[in-house]
Amino acid sequence: MTALTATGLGKRYRRSWALRDCSLAVPAGRVVALVGPNGAGKTTLLHLAVGLLRPTTGSVSVLGMPAGEALSRVAVLAQDKPLYDGFTVAEMLRFGRRLNPRWDHELAAKRIEELKIPLNRKVGKLSGGQQTQVALTVVLAKRPELLLLDEPLANLDPLARHDVMRGLMSAVADTGMTVLLSSHVVSDLENTCDYLVVLNGGRVQVSGDIEELLAGHRLLTGPADLADGVAARLTTVDDTRTDRQATMLIRGEPDALDPRWTARGVGLEELVLAYLRRPDSSTLPRPALASA
Incomplete structure (x- = not known):
C-alpha cells in the first residue's frame, strides 16, 4: 500500500507553476525525506495532499482515498506551528482532544510530562523548542497513519532540533506511522x-x-584531462572540474578505471546537493505507482 500517490500532479498560480507533472508513490510505513530548495514545491505538495489546495492538473490520493477525505487519519504540522499563545499547555491539549475523535490523551499527557513542560505555562511563554514539542504532541496524539511535517525544525537551535527528531523517531517506532518530513x-x-x-x-x-x-x-576523482573520456561512458549526474582535477558523481558502478582515478561511496547530503546543482540530471527512473 502507498501512503501518498500523485499522478501528473500540478498546481499553477496565475502564470507560474509551483508544482508540475509530479508523479510519486510514497510507500506506507516509511520515514520520507522531502527535500528541495525554497520554492521547490514542497509545501504546495503537502497542501495538495490534505486538500487545502485543489490541483490544476493530475490527482493525488492519501491512504487510498482522494485528498481531503482521509483527514481523520492524517496529521499536519506546519512550519509556523499553529498554536494559541494565550492557551496554557493543558488547554492546548484539551482543545486537541475536542477536535480529534481518535485523540490519545494518555499519550499526550505522558509525553508532556516526560518533556518536563509545565501544563500551566502559557504556550506563548515557552521556548521555541518547547513550542515545537507541544505542537508535535498534539499531532501525535491524533494517532495519525500519515504525518506530514513542513519544515518543523526551522528556527530551532541544534539541541532543540535533536530533541524534536528523537521524539519523532520514538513515536514512529511505537506506531509504525508513515512520516513525510519536508x-x-x-x-x-x-x-x-x-x-x-x-x-x-x-x-x-x-x-x-x-x-x-x-x-x-559513486563519486569519482581524477585528472581533469581524462574527464571527458570517463564522462562519455558513464551516467554522470554532476561534473565539477578545476584545471587539474575532476570530480564526478555517477550513477551505477564504474567499469575499469585508469589507476589515477579513485571511486568512493557518497553520503546523503552529497547525493542531494549534486542533483540540486543539476536540475536537468534526472537519471533515475520514475517510481512505479503501486496500487493503493
Whole structure:
C-alpha cells in the first residue's frame, strides 16, 4: 500500500507553476525525506495532499482515498506551528482532544510530562523548542497513519532540533506511522529517514529508498584531462572540474578505471546537493505507482 500517490500532479498560480507533472508513490510505513530548495514545491505538495489546495492538473490520493477525505487519519504540522499563545499547555491539549475523535490523551499527557513542560505555562511563554514539542504532541496524539511535517525544525537551535527528531523517531517506532518530513536542511534527515524524494523546480527529480540510492552512486576523482573520456561512458549526474582535477558523481558502478582515478561511496547530503546543482540530471527512473 502507498501512503501518498500523485499522478501528473500540478498546481499553477496565475502564470507560474509551483508544482508540475509530479508523479510519486510514497510507500506506507516509511520515514520520507522531502527535500528541495525554497520554492521547490514542497509545501504546495503537502497542501495538495490534505486538500487545502485543489490541483490544476493530475490527482493525488492519501491512504487510498482522494485528498481531503482521509483527514481523520492524517496529521499536519506546519512550519509556523499553529498554536494559541494565550492557551496554557493543558488547554492546548484539551482543545486537541475536542477536535480529534481518535485523540490519545494518555499519550499526550505522558509525553508532556516526560518533556518536563509545565501544563500551566502559557504556550506563548515557552521556548521555541518547547513550542515545537507541544505542537508535535498534539499531532501525535491524533494517532495519525500519515504525518506530514513542513519544515518543523526551522528556527530551532541544534539541541532543540535533536530533541524534536528523537521524539519523532520514538513515536514512529511505537506506531509504525508513515512520516513525510519536508526540509531543505539535509543534515537534519540523514540519520532519520529511510526514503528520499527530491523536488527541484516544481518537479520530482529523485525518488527511492535511501540505502539503494546511495549504493547506486559513486563519486569519482581524477585528472581533469581524462574527464571527458570517463564522462562519455558513464551516467554522470554532476561534473565539477578545476584545471587539474575532476570530480564526478555517477550513477551505477564504474567499469575499469585508469589507476589515477579513485571511486568512493557518497553520503546523503552529497547525493542531494549534486542533483540540486543539476536540475536537468534526472537519471533515475520514475517510481512505479503501486496500487493503493
